[in-house]
Amino acid sequence: MILIKQAEVYCGRRSDFNGPQLTDVRCAGGRIVAIDKNLDPLDGEIVIEANGGALLPGLHDHHIHLMALTAAGQSLICGPPAVNSGEQLGNALQGCGGSGWIRGVAYHESVAGMLHRKQLDEWVVNRPLRIQHRSGKMWFVNSLAAKLLKLSENRHLDGIEVDDDNEPTGRLFRMDEWLRGQLNRAETLDVKATSSLLASFGVTSVTDATVNNNDATWNFYQKKIDSGEVLQRVLLMGDESLISIASGANWPLAETTKLLERGILKILLDDAALPDFYQLTQRIVRAHELQCAVAIHCVTTVELVFALAVCEEAGHFPGDRIEHGSVVDDSALEVLYRSGMTVVTQPNFIAERGDQYAIDVDTAQQPFLYRVKTLLDAGIPVGGSTDAPYGNPDPWCSINAAVHRKTPTGAKLGELECVSPEQALRLFTSPASNPGGPMVPTIMGAVADLCLLDRPWREARLRLQHEDVKMTVRGGEIIYRS
Ligand SMILES: [Zn+2]
Known part of the structure; x- marks a missing residue:
């Protein structure tokens, strides 16, 4: 059970914050079970002092x-604004630590055109490399990756581009599912x-x-x-x-x-x-x-x-x-x-x-x-x-x-x-x-999915930044506290 003291309960209209009445909000069993001007803490209840902060729906x-977001967190950024030229991309790839696959994301052709396998080989030849276009539509791989992915054997597949000699270029279009199957990665x-x-x-x-x-x-x-x-x-x-x-x-x-x-x-x-x-x-x-x-x-x-x-x-x-x-x-x-x-x-x-x-x-x-x-x-x-x-x-x-x-x-x-x-x-x-x-209303009986800010909405609305989030509650459980 959580008791949030003295919060500004936001109902979605700016006028709701003109001279707001601060209230206490109690969550139990995953729901909002009480909203009142002054609620006394119960035994064992976690008490959160909101100090007039805005209580928004989660x-x-x-x-x-x-x-894909998780995978990107473990990937190298290969496009603007961090990387803007082929030289910068080459440096980033060559400076990449670790072993095994290198996974690049957020590539845009303004950096070094539509990448070809041989172009990538000039930067990385002894580790498999795959770079995703920022549209999510396309992957570019180097020759070692092409070999491991068996692109030649699979060149009949629609999404595997081949050149005039029927050799894979290393460009894969809309092949995420196939790629995932080849790599068997999600579980890790x-x-x-x-x-x-x-x-x-x-x-x-x-x-x-x-x-x-x-x-x-x-x-x-x-x-x-x-x-x-x-x-x-x-x-x-x-x-x-x-x-x-x-x-x-x-x-x-x-x-x-x-x-x-x-x-x-x-x-x-x-x-x-x-x-x-x-x-x-x-x-x-x-x-x-x-x-x-x-x-x-x-x-x-x-x-x-x-x-x-x-x-x-x-x-x-x-x-x-x-x-x-x-x-x-x-x-x-x-x-x-x-x-x-x-x-x-x-x-x-x-x-x-x-x-x-x-x-x-x-x-x-x-x-x-x-x-x-x-x-x-x-x-x-x-x-x-x-x-x-x-x-x-x-x-x-x-x-x-x-x-x-x-x-x-x-x-x-x-x-x-x-x-x-x-x-x-x-x-x-x-x-x-x-x-x-x-907007999901913050009312009695509602599911307790909430986002508490550390300041009133009249201040937060001028900033609109995640640094103002003080606590996040999902189903009455605290899943984040600053
Ligand atoms: Zn999307």
């Missing part, structure tokens, strides 16, 4: 890749450190949006949650094997009380190789028949138009969502609104990659990048997420970016999309099952 990251990852890091940001639940999550992933998470290595509630998206066992039993999620949930089919689109319209429609219809929503990855205009057309054909189901919505032009707003779909977006990419977008993205399209305000004004539900490890896992960076829209060099990108701190916070405090929905 944050929910609506789109993250927990295992230290997910506990990742989960604790998220807890220190106030995150009490996450949606793992990895496309090839399956029933094995489900079992893996079950183990990691049981052992206490994963501290957050997890909602799993994934492939058909995952949703077929859901069979509608868990969806829609009325209230988040379970630690592990499933029930969303993740669909990747790649505008260079769009799937057959009819087949995708049938896939979505089947998911809906199983009471499962779909989440469609859309980072380009073409992907968005295609996704909206397919969903219109398949019919809509509550909980259907567009992931990223990286480019939503005005012409898509009306269709998006009518579809009732939620956009789960990442304003943090403006803060992390905004300067690169200003170079790479057509000027006319720049105002449409990672929009929030226009979508909200159009009545389209919007959820927030980090897409870590492709984005920074700190949700406060994303909340901050939604408010300020500043690029790394301090320029503003898409200024018309700026929202208030309260709107930005709401992106991360809606429930897992309803990313664009209202």
